[in-house]
Amino acid sequence: MQKVRLEQGNLFSERIGSHGIKNLEFFAWDKKIKEIIKKIKQESKKEEIGWPNLPFEEEEIREISKFTKTERKKWKNILLLGIGGSALGTAAIQEALQKSETKNLIILDNVDPDFFTQKLADLNWEKTLVIVISKSGTTPETMAQFYLIEEILKHEIKKGYQNQIIAITDDKEGELKKIAENKNYKQFVIPKNVGGRFSVLSSVGLVPAALLGADISSLCEGARTMQEDCFKEDLRENPAALLAVSAYLMDRKKGKRKQVFLPYSNQLTGFTEWYAQLLSESIGKNEETGLTPIKALGTTDQHSQLQLWSEGPNDKVFTFLEIENFQNNIPLPYFENKALDYLSGKSLNELIRAAKQGTELALAKKSRPNQTISIPKLNESSLGQLFYLFEMQIAILGKLYEINPYNQPGVELGKKITKKIMLGISL
Amino acid sequence: MQKVRLEQGNLFSERIGSHGIKNLEFFAWDKKIKEIIKKIKQESKKEEIGWPNLPFEEEEIREISKFTKTERKKWKNILLLGIGGSALGTAAIQEALQKSETKNLIILDNVDPDFFTQKLADLNWEKTLVIVISKSGTTPETMAQFYLIEEILKHEIKKGYQNQIIAITDDKEGELKKIAENKNYKQFVIPKNVGGRFSVLSSVGLVPAALLGADISSLCEGARTMQEDCFKEDLRENPAALLAVSAYLMDRKKGKRKQVFLPYSNQLTGFTEWYAQLLSESIGKNEETGLTPIKALGTTDQHSQLQLWSEGPNDKVFTFLEIENFQNNIPLPYFENKALDYLSGKSLNELIRAAKQGTELALAKKSRPNQTISIPKLNESSLGQLFYLFEMQIAILGKLYEINPYNQPGVELGKKITKKIMLGISL
Numbered sequence: 096m097q098k099v100r101l102e103q104g105n106l107f108s109e110r111i112g113s114h115g116i117k118n119l120e121f122f123a124w125d126k127k128i129k130e131i132i133k134k135i136k137q138e139s140k141k142e143e144i145g146w147p148n149l150p151f152e153e154e155e156i157r158e159i160s161k162f163t164k165t166e167r168k169k170w171k172n173i174l175l176l177g178i179g180g181s182a183l184g185t186a187a188i189q190e191a192l193q194k195s196e197t198k199n200l201i202i203l204d205n206v207d208p209d210f211f212t213q214k215l216a217d218l219n220w221e222k223t224l225v226i227v228i229s230k231s232g233t234t235p236e237t238m239a240q241f242y243l244i245e246e247i248l249k250h251e252i253k254k255g256y257q258n259q260i261i262a263i264t265d266d267k268e269g270e271l272k273k274i275a276e277n278k279n280y281k282q283f284v285i286p287k288n289v290g291g292r293f294s295v296l297s298s299v300g301l302v303p304a305a306l307l308g309a310d311i312s313s314l315c316e317g318a319r320t321m322q323e324d325c326f327k328e329d330l331r332e333n334p335a336a337l338l339a340v341s342a343y344l345m346d347r348k349k350g351k352r353k354q355v356f357l358p359y360s361n362q363l364t365g366f367t368e369w370y371a372q373l374l375s376e377s378i379g380k381n382e383e384t385g386l387t388p389i390k391a392l393g394t395t396d397q398h399s400q401l402q403l404w405s406e407g408p409n410d411k412v413f414t415f416l417e418i419e420n421f422q423n424n425i426p427l428p429y430f431e432n433k434a435l436d437y438l439s440g441k442s443l444n445e446l447i448r449a450a451k452q453g454t455e456l457a458l459a460k461k462s463r464p465n466q467t468i469s470i471p472k473l474n475e476s477s478l479g480q481l482f483y484l485f486e487m488q489i490a491i492l493g494k495l496y497e498i499n500p501y502n503q504p505g506v507e508l509g510k511k512i513t514k515k516i517m518l519g520i521s522l
Numbered sequence: 523m524q525k526v527r528l529e530q531g532n533l534f535s536e537r538i539g540s541h542g543i544k545n546l547e548f549f550a551w552d553k554k555i556k557e558i559i560k561k562i563k564q565e566s567k568k569e570e571i572g573w574p575n576l577p578f579e580e581e582e583i584r585e586i587s588k589f590t591k592t593e594r595k596k597w598k599n600i601l602l603l604g605i606g607g608s609a610l611g612t613a614a615i616q617e618a619l620q621k622s623e624t625k626n627l628i629i630l631d632n633v634d635p636d637f638f639t640q641k642l643a644d645l646n647w648e649k650t651l652v653i654v655i656s657k658s659g660t661t662p663e664t665m666a667q668f669y670l671i672e673e674i675l676k677h678e679i680k681k682g683y684q685n686q687i688i689a690i691t692d693d694k695e696g697e698l699k700k701i702a703e704n705k706n707y708k709q710f711v712i713p714k715n716v717g718g719r720f721s722v723l724s725s726v727g728l729v730p731a732a733l734l735g736a737d738i739s740s741l742c743e744g745a746r747t748m749q750e751d752c753f754k755e756d757l758r759e760n761p762a763a764l765l766a767v768s769a770y771l772m773d774r775k776k777g778k779r780k781q782v783f784l785p786y787s788n789q790l791t792g793f794t795e796w797y798a799q800l801l802s803e804s805i806g807k808n809e810e811t812g813l814t815p816i817k818a819l820g821t822t823d824q825h826s827q828l829q830l831w832s833e834g835p836n837d838k839v840f841t842f843l844e845i846e847n848f849q850n851n852i853p854l855p856y857f858e859n860k861a862l863d864y865l866s867g868k869s870l871n872e873l874i875r876a877a878k879q880g881t882e883l884a885l886a887k888k889s890r891p892n893q894t895i896s897i898p899k900l901n902e903s904s905l906g907q908l909f910y911l912f913e914m915q916i917a918i919l920g921k922l923y924e925i926n927p928y929n930q931p932g933v934e935l936g937k938k939i940t941k942k943i944m945l946g947i948s949l
Contacts, residue, residue: 179825193640205822206877208870210788212850213620233861236821239873242855242865270859291825352835353780353814361637372826378834379827385834387780388827390817394663395632397933398606398718399799400806400815406932407805407812408779423639428669432697434660437944438669443635445944446666450633453940456949460935505833506824508887513880517864517872522883 096320097471099480101334105459106341106412106466114351114409114462116344124340125330131494132328132336135487144501145288146486147322149296150315159283159298160312163305170224172199173306176244177228177299178236179204180291181263183369184300184482190365191478194308206236211243220251220259224306228263228299230285232271235513241271263298290501292373295482310475317479325487335487338466342488343495345412345464346386354386355404358416359393359451362473366416367392370485377489377500384496394450401454405461413458413465417451420472523747524898526907528761532886533768533839533893541778541836541889543771551767555757558921562914563753571928572715573913574749576723577742586710586725587739590732597651599626600733603671604655604726605663606631607718608690610796611727611909617792618905621735633663638670647678647686651733655690655726657712659698662940668698690725717928719800722909737902744906752914762914765893769915770922772839772891773813781813782831785843786820786878789900793843794818797912804916804927811923821877828881832888840885840892844878847899 108115139147150156175185182204189200201214225248227241248256262275263283275282283298294300296318305311325335345351354374356367371388379385389411391400404411425443430436438446458465468484470477493500515522535542566574577583602612609631616627628641652675654668675683689702690710702709710725721727723745732738752762772778781801783794798815806812816838818827831838852870857863865873885892897904920927942949 178822183826205788205819206870206874207786207788208848208850208852208874211852211870234825235862235865235873236825236877238857238862239854239865239870242857242862243852243870246855270861273859352837359634361632361634368826375827375830375834379830380833382835385830387816387830387834387838389814392632395605397936398661398663399610399795400802401936402930402932403802403806403812403814404932405935406807407802407814408809410779411814421635423635425635425638425670427666428673430665430669432700434697435662435665435669437941438662438666441944443633443638443666443670446662447633447635449940449943450663450936452943453936453938456939457936461932503829505829505831505888508832509824509828509877509880509884511880512883513876514864516876516879517868 096317096476098320099471099477099484100469101337101466102469103337103341103466105455106345106464111459111462111464114349114464116341116348120348121340121344122330124344127495128330128333128336128340128491129328131491132326132333134494135490136326142288144490145286146290146293146296147490149289149318150301151286155298156301156312156315159301159305163302166224167198167306167308170198170306171222172201172218172224173303174218174223174225174244175200175202175228175303176225176237176240177202177204178234179372180294181228181237181299183292183365183372184295185303187295187365187369188300188304188309188314188478189307191362191473192307192309192475193362198307200303200307203240206239211240215247220248224259224261226261226263226303226306227271228285229271230265230269230291232264232269232274238270261302263302292376293486293501295369296479313475314479317476318483319479320476321480321483321487325483335484336491338484338488339491339495341466342386342412343492349464351410351412351464352386353389353411355389355391355411355413356416357391357393357396357413359447360416360418360473361392363416364390364392366478366481373485373489376503378492378496378498379505380496380498384498393454394447397450397454405458405463409463411463413463415451415455415465415467417448417467417469418473419469523744523903525747526898526904526911527896528764528893529896530764530768530893532882533772533891538886538889538891541776541891543768543775547775548767548771549757551771552757554922555760555763555767555918556755558918559753559755559760559763561921562917569715571917572713573717573720573723574917576716576745577728578713582725583728583739583742586728586732589708590729593651594625594733594735597625597733598649599628599645599651600730601645601650601652601671602627602629602655602730603652603664603667604629604631605661606799607721608655608664608726610719610792610799611722612730614722614792614796615727615731615736615741615905616734618789618900619734619736619902620789625734627730627734630667633666638667642674647675651686651688653688653690653730653733654698655712656698657692657696657718659691659696659701665697688729690729719803720913720928722796723906740902741906744903745910746906747903748907748910748914752910762911763918765911765915766918766922768893769813769839770919776891778837778839778891779813780816780838782816782818782838782840783843784818784820784823784840786874787843787845787900788819790843791817791819793905793908800912800916803930805919805923805925806932807923807925811925820881821874824877824881832885832890836890838890840890842878842882842892842894844875844894844896845900846896
């Protein structure tokens with residue numbers, strides 16, 4: 096299996112001067128990392144946290160594959176109802192793997208009434224499978240849409256509409272569990288000890304992925320390979336620990352709390368959204384603790400944000416993601432005019448690679464810390480590796496900051512006020 | 523004409539305590555604003571800057587409308603080659619107005635070889651109009667793609683392929699101008715004194731918009747109405763000045779340099795991208811001067827970033843954009859279960875509005891500064907108002923920070939290194 100690789104040279108003071116981390120300072124964290132990795136392994140063994148062992152069993156993958164193999168032939172459209180962690184993993188998989196060419200995946204991750212209307216216009220309901228994802232079944236956005244869609248299905252399909260609904264929810268309790276039991280919908284389980292933003296390698300991500308035609312065995316195999324590296328107790332050998340310690344030190348020692356996530360691949364924009372949630376919600380916990388993700392795309396954002404990045408305040412860390420081998424090779428023709436002569440006989444592939452290197456070196460020359468994750472080829476295996484790598488980075492960061500990366504108490508107040516407004520209670 | 527409205531109460535200390543601006547402190551800038559507005563009007567009158575008077579003439583709009591009226595009937599696909607300011611305005615217009623239902627707009631704003639391949643797969647070239655946009659004609663991404671597309675068109679269409687190409691470029695010089703002259707392509711002009719990110723109301727945005735079926739007269743009328751307000755010398759009456767002074771003081775007095783741009787409408791995600799470029803490149807000029815845009819979407823990002831926003835470091839200013847009247851009204855059914863009973867008989871429209879208000883109030887209770895721009899209805903007129911409002915905010919901010927908002931010297935170094943890499947020159 097080809098592994099993704101991490102290159103961090105441009106984070107260090109040898110390359111970028113006083114804005115960089117000192118080598119000694121960095122590797123002084125080796126002992127702390129040993130403790131942290133041991134602790135995470137323990138928590139995972141005791142099942143206090145569930146995600147490090149996802150997917151739990153070979154059997155689970157087989158069960159999903161078996162179900163989806165027959166099911167996927169029946170449907171042209173997959174309509175996914177979910178928001179946040181219930182949607183972002185699937186969106187990342189769809190965009191990265193582009194398996195949706197044969198299937199039309201529609202993700203309703205907002206309650207904008209015009210978006211809702213546009214997305215469902217002219218949908219052939221007889222060819223549509225609905226997946227509703229919510230652990231509690233009380234997420235208002237998802238459930239409001241689910242009730243609407245259920246009504247439409249009953250009306251359009253009548254007998255047997257139940258066969259077009261899959262519920263992915265809690266094993267035992269919650270509103271969606273009750274509904275699924277009452278109406279006899281096909282169910283998959285979100286494990287209790289796995290939170291939404293860490294759930295992509297559970298049924299939450301795997302069922303939709305398999306329905307789209309992704310090879311979920313290979314996705315999970317990629318994750319497992321990365322798990323081996325991320326469970327290593329030696330900082331130098333553990334890519335997740337390297338990512339975590341550098342982000343932590345760049346914040347605490349260099350005051351850089353903005354994390355620019357910059358893939359040079361349109362197919363990784365969904366992955367960027369997935370990572371932005373993971374980083375924001377897991378680490379943003381108090382006035383002193385929080386890293387802000389900046390979502391970007393190369394080369395496009397070189398023409399949109401690079402001016403700020405390279406000459407504005409030096410308060411950001413840049414993570415490039417680079418695809419080494421695209422699926423297509425696009426050679427360029429001969430350029431007749433002098434100003435563009437340097438492109439003659441090259442390829443789009445060379446241009447995007449050189450643009451990334453140029454940006455990387457220019458940022459380093461201006462003392463802006465950056466690192467690169469190289470992806471040999473974008474496929475199920477490398478995507479599985481990336482999911483696991485960043486989940487583990489966040490888990491380690493949680494320990495470094497001594498905060499709980501698995502909760503989100505800060506969103507409750509807004510929810511309460513929203514409910515009061517809906518009930519007409521004066522505030 | 524219905525005007526967009528600005529509500530800034532939650533930026534002030536009366537509402538959010540010490541993280542807010544004091545009223546007196548804010549309006550002490552009244553005198554400075556008078557000077558700045560006078561200066562901008564002068565610069566614009568002397569044509570040192572061109573964008574404040576866009577579109578220059580009624581006649582220009584008529585000319586574009588006349589050309590596009592016959593042209594748009596001929597084509598099913600509009601293929602736009604451009605990057606940064608040459609693409610973001612059109613993307614914003616397309617997404618906001620959704621005129622593309624009858625036309626297929628493809629924007630090639632990246633050189634990812636797989637993206638390039640996917641976007642062009644199965645394209646009917648006989649039904650495709652190509653628009654290439656570059657002032658200098660040396661933007662490598664755009665020109666590389668243009669040479670490729672020109673080859674394809676020659677091969678697929680043969681005789682008369684020239685009629686399927688429109689060049690939007692400089693009036694007199696540059697590589698693209700030369701090509702367009704030599705090959706007799708239809709041309710539109712990018713005015714010399716208008717930079718890419720301020721060009722949406724020139725031919726750069728208007729020609730594609732009109733081809734998509736947007737009412738560009740109404741778009742420009744919206745901009746003109748906003749110009750009247752934005753040329754007022756009284757801070758209290760000038761919405762762009764209110765936006766500029768508050769962003770400036772939130773940075774300089776409160777250390778908040780992150781600007782979260784948060785529309786509650788999927789159709790405004792393109793507008794967010796447009797604004798992110800405008801803010802980043804115009805203001806990000808030195809170690810002490812730069813505001814970082816955070817692109818977001820409500821309610822979706824309440825499930826992705828709100829935890830960080832509400833409990834993490836208080837270093838952000840939030841700008842909500844709210845649509846008062848969506849095109850569709852989606853009533854919700856009766857909810858059988860108790861936990862969701864509060865949604866019964868309401869609508870998706872009420873839910874998205876309450877979610878926005880809940881988030882706004884929760885942020886204010888946690889002393890997080892926020893403001894709201896209310897848009898009566900999303901259409902050509904309101905979109906024109908929004909473009910002008912934010913362009914003027916940025917122009918005023920440039921004067922407040924005493925930097926030049928119209929250049930981007932920081933992107934040159936990366937370009938030079940990229941060119942060297944392409945030429946195989948050792949670095």
